[in-house]
Amino acid sequence: MNAIEGSGTASDGTSDRRWFISHAGADRAWAEWVGWQLLDAGYQVELDYWDWGAGDNFVLKMNAALAHGRLLALFSPAYFEPERFTTPEWTAMVAMREKITPVRVAEVEAPAILRPLLSRDLFGLSPVEARRVLLGAVDGPSRPDTEPPFPGSGDMLRQVGASGPRLPGSLPRVWNVPARNAAFTGRDGMLVRVREALASGQRVAVRALHGRGGVGKTQLAIEYGHRFAGEYELAWWIAAEDPALIPDQLAALAARIGAAPGGTVPVEAVQLLLGELRTRSRWLLVFDNAEEPDALAAFLPGGSGHVLITSRNPHWNSYAVPLDVDTLSRTESVALLRAQGAVLTDADADDIAATLDDLPLALAQGAALLTRGLSPADLKEELAASLVAVMAQATRPDTRQRWPRRSA
Structure with a gap:
């Protein structure tokens, strides 16, 4: 075009x-x-x-x-x-x-x-x-050059430019990306870098800088999926921490798009799916928390679609373009602490962000506690008493974990 x-x-x-x-x-x-x-x-x-x-x-x-x-x-x-x-x-x-x-x-x-x-x-x-x-x-x-369609006719519903991208924010029919984090803050530069790499035909591995958990790799991938949903005809999320569970998830996608009949043996369904994807464009596969590059290699399709990988492992260069994710800037950290409506002085926000090492997951959990009635002073006291346990909990991949609380 x-x-x-x-x-x-x-x-x-x-x-x-x-x-x-x-x-x-x-x-x-x-x-x-x-x-x-x-x-x-x-x-x-x-x-x-x-x-x-x-x-x-x-x-x-x-x-x-x-x-x-x-x-x-x-x-x-x-x-x-x-x-x-x-x-x-x-x-x-x-x-x-x-x-x-x-x-x-x-x-x-x-x-x-x-x-x-x-x-x-x-x-x-x-x-x-x-x-x-x-x-x-x-x-x-x-003024129009041709007669407008009669009201109620099917022509009024015709999709103009249907072969191009859909309106941003509209989800494809084939979609299982996790729900968007309403409190997602910052990372615009990284999202642009992910988009640029994928749009240039490269796979992208979103890696935790220095192998740290809690820096928001998964949340970054989720935000990318939602922000650019209109660019894809299908987007499929695969929990990849255990490679043995990947074939069943890809087989479900194969059945969903008609690449393999329901009930096909997963190994065969995966091969049929990979072959189908090589003939299509405008698709996105996200492999979340993949730790062994060689174990994932067999599931990476060719073709013009997009593959996004999140991992703590730094050694993805043979399979994808690496994008290292570090902690938030202090400005982003403070914005995240306040994103859910918490009222904080600049000094309190800076102290809490510094104590939590600007880790997005820890900050999000801290913000949630502040909006549930915990005062900034109480939160800082909580952190002073149990920081090691809090940080250990906040760097786990499962974002549903709650902070440990001191017994009364």
């Missing part, structure tokens, strides 16, 4: 057919969906992840793009996070307000300086309606 050169020219000399997509890293799935829809409709698109190289200067590239086109800004809470723009980037953005067309991909109120710009909402719509709204935003209002 190639962009088609348009002949339309705006009054300021820029082309109405050339669009630079501006977005936050957290909204990359939306940026890819929007970019695909615009290309499919014949527009020219410039998207940083598609078109820019490492080390390119954001401001210079944006200015060059806008010299011959317009900017489509995907407004969301992440788009306006204070740390997202440097002063030169924000100055350049504000100076070009007349070239900006905003669309909202989540509920958010724009800063006062951008509020006069009229925006359209893409979220909360069907894919067909979201595409119509998007094209209306970039093309402006127009």
Whole structure:
């Protein structure tokens, strides 16, 4: 699919057919969906992840793009996070307000300086309606060229661009990824790196830096699955800590997609599934807590789908591109402690985050205790008395574990 050169020219000399997509890293799935829809409709698109190289200067590239086109800004809470723009980037953005067309991909109120710009909402719509709204935003209002379908006809339900990605957030029919963590915080940069590696055709092994548990490998994989669900026709989660249990889980997927009849011997079903996946695209397999690379090798399909592995083992280079996951930054740790509504002073939040070594799982459990009535002082006292047991519990792979409590 190639962009088609348009002949339309705006009054300021820029082309109405050339669009630079501006977005936050957290909204990359939306940026890819929007970019695909615009290309499919014949527009020219410039998207940083598609078109820019490492080390390119954001401001210079944006200015060059806008010299011959317009900017489509995907407004969301992440788009306006204070740390997202440097002063030169924000100055350049504000100076070009007349070239900006905003669309909202989540509920958010724009800063006062951008509020006069009229925006359209893409979220909360069907894919067909979201595409119509998007094209209306970039093309402006127009009268129809053909007779509208009679109300109630099947044509109104036709999926436009059904061969492309679905609307971000919509789940595929074949799906067993665990429920999303509502308190998931940060990691946008890592999610982008996972997406870039998978989109380039590489398997990715999300590894715990220094073999540490509790750094959030599984939660990162779950968040990736949900955030980019619209990119896949099937997404299947495999508990891989015990290799002996993997064939039954893959056999269930084989039966689900019709690659093998129900009741087929798992070993045979796995081979039929791997063969089927090699002929398909837009699928995701997640092998969670896989510890032995050689034991997993027999279950890794080829083809153009995506494979994501989480592991404490650092030795995955022969099978996948490694992505090391470390602890959270202190800013992310404090945000996670407050994500469930806990009221903390900056000093208390910093003390608790430091005591818990910025480990996401330990922080999430601490936040849960704070929202259940435990005061910051009591939590710090609890940690002082039983930190070793707390950290041992918080670094186990099973996130349902509870902290040990002192007896009264």
